[in-house]
Amino acid sequence: MPKNKFQEVIFTIIMVFFMVYAMICYNISLNIGGMSNEVFLSAFHELVIMGPIAFILDFFIVSKLAFMCAARMTDFRNSHPFSKILAISVASVAFMCPLMSLAATILFKNAGSQFVAVWLQTTAMNFPMAFFWQLIYAGPIVRFIFRHIFKENEATSLNT
Template sequence: MPKTKSQGVVFGLLMSYFMAYGMEVFNVAIKMGYGTDLSQMPNAVFLGALKEASYMGLFVFLFSSLWGNRIGAHFMHRHKTENSYLNRLLRQAGTVGIMCPTMSMVAAILFNLLMGGAPFSQIIAIWIGTVLKNFPIAFFWNMYGAAPLTHRVFQKIYA
């Protein structure tokens, strides 16, 4: 875990980009028409996701730094246990609980309103639909993919 401010920034950037990339793989595959049958998606999904994650990762880093990490820490302290591993999972769950709706709003505005041409009057419906579609993936991708990968890479950098 980070011990200095600069290590915290590196950790935050790693987590932000790993989360953004994983979520963009899922969303690009859906946009390409693969819906729930992701076993048939082509390799092109990964390049498309890399392009979108390049800027979405910045939004993730910004909003997690502003409020996502703080709310996740508050959630963990509210439900704190004696088990440090369980506390880490609680913090991750709290952070995903606020970051998924936040990033779903960013995605609703960027991809549906600005790029897709949907009317602004539909923002609430688009946002709720985006949260419902992304929350399960965000939760499990964070728990079993992005967080373990971030910890492993961070430990390799600062070992």
């Protein structure tokens, strides 16, 4: 896990890419009625917009809130490290999903007078996908990549 601000930035960038890209693919598939190869390319156009939004929200607001909520869910000092990771992941999705659904509703949905209803529906449709994608795929993949990028630092810190 990140040990300093630079590592936090790198971790957040990688997580944003995996989460936002997958969620954009999911939402495009919902909008067109199914998955197709074109979805993967189309998603990159939205990623340019939604990626920076997700980074700003996560890095400056949500990560701190998620950590505080996770600390209330589990005792970080006396519990297994997996409990900490799980609690932070659950709290992150709980905050990020409604916020990113709000951004998508504002930018892509043309909700008009039905704004609140469209935002709530978007959040409800996105939450199960975001939750399971984060816990089962994105989280483990990103932590694996991150560990391998900063392998040298972890080996050094273990010897000191």
